[in-house]
Amino acid sequence: MTEIKIALVGNPNVGKSTVFNRLTGLRQKVGNYPGITVEKKTGSFAHQQTRYHVIDLPGAYGIHPSSLDEEIVYDVLIDKTNPNHPELVVVIGDPFNLKRAVFLYQQIREMGLPAIFVVNMIDEAERSGTSIDVNKLEKALATKVVLTDARSGKGIDQLKAALAFKPNGYAPSFMIPEEFTAATQYVKERTGPSNEYIAWLYLSQKQNKHLDDSQAQEVANARQHHGLNYHRLQIQEALARHASLEKQLAGVVKDPAKKKQYVTERADSVLTHPFWGYVIFFALLLLIFQAIYTWSGPFMDAIDSAFAWLASSTAAWLPAGPINGLITDGIITGIGGIVIFIPQIAILFIFISLMEESGYMSRVVYLMDRWLRPFGLSGKSAVPLMSGAACAIPAVMSARTIENDKERLITILVTPFMTCSARLPIYIVIIGLVIPHEKVVGLDLQGLVLFGMYALGIIAALGSAWVLKQLMKSKYKSYLILEMPTYKYPVVRNVLLNVWDKTKGFVLGAGKIILAISIILWVLGSFGVSERFINAEEIVQTEKPGLSGEAFENEVQSQKLEYSFLGTMGRFIEPVIEPLGYDWKMGIGLISSFAAREVFVSTMATVYSLGGTDDELTIRERMAAEMNPNTGKPAYNFASGISLLLFYAFAMQCMSTIAIVRKETNSWKWTFIQLAFMTGIAYIAALVAYQLLK
């Protein structure tokens, strides 16, 4: 069987992903391009003795990138040594924006790559009375043209058959203006591209990552010597191509004589209305959060009891001893702690995916832009900030569509302030302990405080964005040029695939860390070298002779913990956290939370010698009874509780987020600044709150 690599390229909003899903079905995987986290979707299928490996490149309007994900398209297509470099490119366009897609197609052909052309969404065109003359288009493009409707699967078989087509006889449509031929000739001689247009691209691209230093220097020399500005060259090319496109595509698209008003236009007169647009958007947000918390409830309870059952039956089945503790307390409880977030994350991603698929998300960008701009953000920051309410990891990744460097960086830096679902169990436990169960003007006080914590997350995100905006300079002008596609019924298959990918990524990514932390915590908490650890039984017997049975066991366990490595660490940081109102045991919780905040409750459960968080009521009772040895007051009183809430609201306590921020910003400096900034605010806020309230 022959193997062929093909790449799908196309403008945004043409249904490229739907074509990809149709071609590859479930035989696809999502990975990252080396060094960056722009999502890479690959898949494969076999057709007539050939296995096609398909890569779905990010949507782009042209070969000159204006955002990070668009850079991939150029990098993959220009570099023959790139592992993803295709042998055939499939350019996908839609009937309403054919010129734009042909523009991209011409650039790709002129780079010397064979390509075929797909006009997708053909059903939508037919419904509105638009038709495409395939013969004329094939002649104009000098290649095979396939009409598809990926939503229904129409034309996909023809597309598969067309992949065997060998395009040739293409004549470049963009002639390099004479005034630049000296420069392109220079580049061509010194850096050795195979044709004139590639030399032109070297000159007109901001970056040519595939060139080595000396080649890049030659390109820079040529630009300098001939007084060229890459941006001007891009504009020159765009204008020249568009000028000739009109003639080349004459008669290809037949529009209906009578124009009908588009459904989208009518919908938008309400959905993007200067007043009702916002009312609808906020009502939708409310619905999403309501859904996340009410719909996920039964699933979370079921997962919780399933893991509790698994832990207890495993504990009974395995012989008693340290390994039993590791597997049940550490691993099963730790994995349970992550699996329990799946319902909430899946529900949020269903909504986000529906909003993206339907075309509503770009309206959110339009609606929010004006309100986010004063904070140094763009309308496009709304998507990461909203996703941040589930989990900062995919949220930070989704910031890659923001074109402006500064806006993108600020978005990444402040998104972790949003109240992610990992903070929720901590908030619920602490609020339950320190906020009285009362009604205030008919509203549940505990619920109000929880709502307040969400508001605090938003305020912290926007406030620090504003501060960062004052401190940072941008090399590039910020702009918003946003296409708002027609509204479409979401394709269920696309939504489900997306939710599956995102949820799987979260569980595997976070799961690995939780697993590692559980094991490390358990080891540190189960071993120690001090006298009081090794001879805990005898010492307890001598000091508290009255104890027996379970009470004795508990006392031994808690003393062992205090003098284990973990306890020693907790007592070591105690002087730092004492002004915040915490004791050494809570210190252990804080230390382990720096890996992932959701482990706080399970750590506290381990620390309070309960062995599990499964029975929330017991851990809550145990926490309520816990006394702080330093103050003689309950460990979780109003002052220390508020202090803890504030600490968890602000502190950067998630290794996965730190790792993803490092990857996305490609900078240890910003990663470290974010960590220090967030944790600094957390410390100060907790300190002030505790000192004022105690």
Next chain:
Amino acid sequence: MSQHKSINHLQNGETATIVGYGSDEIPIKIYEMGLLPGVTLTKKQQLPFNGPVYLRIEDNPNAIALRKSEADLILIESLVKA
């Protein structure tokens, strides 16, 4: 010849043709999106406090949103008064 107006001078519902640009340094995306000289567009609405404008390009079902600062760069000649 009178000074050209930009998209920002359009009233809601007003239709105009692009005649050029107010600067050389405009984002390539404006061209790639098809906001080119000769193209006819209609301003549909604008969000409050000088928010972005909502445009429709003739014969295109997709809409385009621009900030006021980008709209300023696109020069037009209006066709029909609303």
